Amino acid sequence: MSTPTQAPASVVSVGASMFADAVAAQAVPVSSVDWRPPMPGTEDHLATVLADPRRRDANARALSAVLDVQATLVDVAPASELLGLEKGQFLHAGPPIAWERASGPLRGALMGGAALEGLVDDPEDAVALFEAGSSVSLDPCHHHASVGPMAGVVTPSMWMFVLEDPATGRRTHCTLNEGLGKVLRYGAYSPEVLTRLRWMGDVLGPLLQGAVRAVRDSDTGPVDVTGILTQTLQMGDEAHNRNRAGTLMLLRDLAPAMVSSGADAAHVAEALRFVGSNDHFFLNLAMPACKLALDSARDIPGSTMVVAMARNGTDFGIQVSGTGDAWFTGPAQLADGLFLGDFGPDDANPDIGDSAITETAGIGGFAMATAPAIVRFVGGSVPDALATTRRMHEITLGENPRWSVPVLEFQGTPTGIDVTRVCRTGILPQINTGMAGRVAGVGQVGAGLVTPPAEIFPAALAALAQEAAAATAG
């Protein structure tokens, strides 16, 4: 309306429908917002945060930082070398938690991890070790530039992918994916689980290291994980619960170097078979790629963008750009979905894992429209999948031009969850997830859809409001 005597091309009306009707009656196109009251008690904090003069530019910076990151696969090596982890140090998924409050699957994974590191011979003996606490320590993966799916337990001898943003040299890490069923990350610690982990350390890790380094140092340069995600999102993966295309594209890039490495052909074949038959192998690259992007948006004063969503099986936590390292936590929820075999809702543990980093970056549940098969986990339909992705655009700051959804006319994935929009709309981020057994040692029992506990968003908003008020006063 720079020229006030010219009629507006259109009007956006939010509030009383009679005013929208009156404008429409004057032959001006109107789009009406489906406004509803915000989450209870958030009005004042919303007003403070939205009036923060730093907010708009801070969020624009945060979003563009995320979108600018390119994640490349530069190395594979043990956690002891990469993160300086020592015997007795354990990383886990989600916000900080002590053994006393740890859920069954996290305990099971820690017990298995202790046996893997030789701290105990029988995983069952590790319970006393963790209860005493003197020789072991727990710390979130997120505090060590890492992410871990499900229990997310990392011990010094586990091999990890290293992803690097070439523009800044920043790095993130993630362990190698074990497959589905009875696996450590779902809290299983039977002999077969430990045997597989030892093979991954002895055979798979070194083979992948050789291949990743060879590709990195070749003319093509390192594997572009962000670029693979661009393609797999157009191939039916949403890169959280469906990583079939991503896994095969990774194999395509690494297999020649593995084959020509001179390693024992039987080992190479075994490794290729293992990776190729594990549809989730690429998840452990998608996750650190997402974290690498989101970490670039941390600590921007005034930004209301969520930079991490993570669960430890007991608590669901988020971190927000404008509030530094603070975690806002609430009880992890039970997923709604389908169960393997005889398992049922009573067997499932509440939501667990750092893998919600994919949704935080705009894929996974946020890209449901590109992987309609996933929506059936809750008995949904293809229109549900489209509606979910569209709905996530209501709570995000922008779109990712690199990651697009063909069926939505190649619209970019909804990127940058805005705490204020979640509080305003009451729309919670939609997460696709696996379900771990409630009891340590059981493993996977199903998969489904879950949301964060609603109250953590008003809590984060309150902290943003307090920080904004302090900054304005200062």
Added chain:
Amino acid sequence: MSDARTHVTLRTGAYADSVRLLQVSRTVQGVTGVAAAQVAMATPLNVEVLEGMGFPLPQGASPNDMVVAVRLADDADEGALDRALAAVDEALTARAASGPTEEEPHRTTATALRDAPGSLVLVSVPGASAVAEAMDALDAGHDVMVFSDNVPVEQEVALKTVAGDRGLLVMGPDCGTAVVGGVGLGFANTTAPGPVGIVAASGTGCQQLLCLLDHAGVGVGAALGVGGRDLSAAVGGASTREALRRLDADPSVELIVVVSKPPAEEVAAALREYAAGLGTPVELALLGAGQPDLTAAAEAVLRRLGRDVPAWPVQGTAGPATGAMLRGLFVGGTLCDESMLIATEALGPVRSNIPLSPELALGDDLDAALTADGPTMVDFGDDALTAGRAHPMIDPTLRLEQLARVADDPRTGVILMDVVLGHGAEPDPAALLAPAIAAAAPPVVVAVVGTDADPQDRARQAAALAEAGAEVHLSNAAATRRALELLEDAR
């Protein structure tokens, strides 16, 4: 361990994805007489699951084969297996009924603007949430009209500071009326385009001006509301300056009128200085004691444009006053203010729920407005009387009740009312008001603020009210003076 109750078959070459098969399994598990069921591709993981459930596997099952495994309950009837297998086939071939995918509407102004770039934004959500929607508009680079009231003044300042930094216009909060390029927003009258631009810190004041100028044949190119507090010391006239700048830059605007209640002194001084620096002449119509009323302001505008001042129309003739008291019943706050300013000169202080000075306050006590020993005027559009109900321009119930009580009071001398037409107002105010007026003993003088092009058609409304016995004016100031004259004549 195979027995008569356990049924396992291999469907070589059949395929469905694992998620679909989980769903199929769940469906079959729900069939009456089925104790356990699993339909899955024979991958190593699924083979393990099937074995864990106690199903024997046929030899030679490969990951490309589908296993259908069903165990019947001990008390299953004869048809249970057939039902279970039929359920497998049905679930495998079922397709969700899919119609056209309807998009859900946007939930915030920010996201709605992604699909409607270039839009003007109109906010009328509850005051506590208005700043969020208005800030969305400013963040996306759009002007915004905020109809919502009860917005804290510090939020208004925050909005207008942001708008000022970005060269955007915030109309409001509590902005009832705007006309942008002939399009009425909020409560607005239908008028022809023309050479006048209005900046209004008052909704019904703006409407009165629009309608008087329309009657005189002068159109209004734009009427930009700024909210009733814009010229207060706290807000400092931020939106008034931006609105003036826009109108000044518009070559089709020949004269600008600023309508407001009395502004803060230092803000008024700054406003005069700013207006003097513009290329377009500015007429200030600032209501207050000793200041020209709205009709006088309209006449000044007409003279500056070199137009004739017409006789303001009157329909019907009111009878003599029946008592000594003047009772005003208004829907427009500025019209109520204007009437009080005029009546005070003749009758002395007027008590009101929106008093000209605090000692004249009635609060929201309508009994006091009825029984007071002196003139009273009630603004039914005031916040305290609209809490929990619609504005009286939309829902006339409360004012009609008070009209009946005032009309029955023998001390009532003259009843003074306004009726405000236009977009957003009730579709036919005369329908309920005319019978009430016909039943009233005291004379009723009504200012009907509207144009013949309004959805309610002012000519029709005025005729209906005059027919019922009211004396109908277009000018609220003239209506007020006529009411005073009737009281004077009766003395």
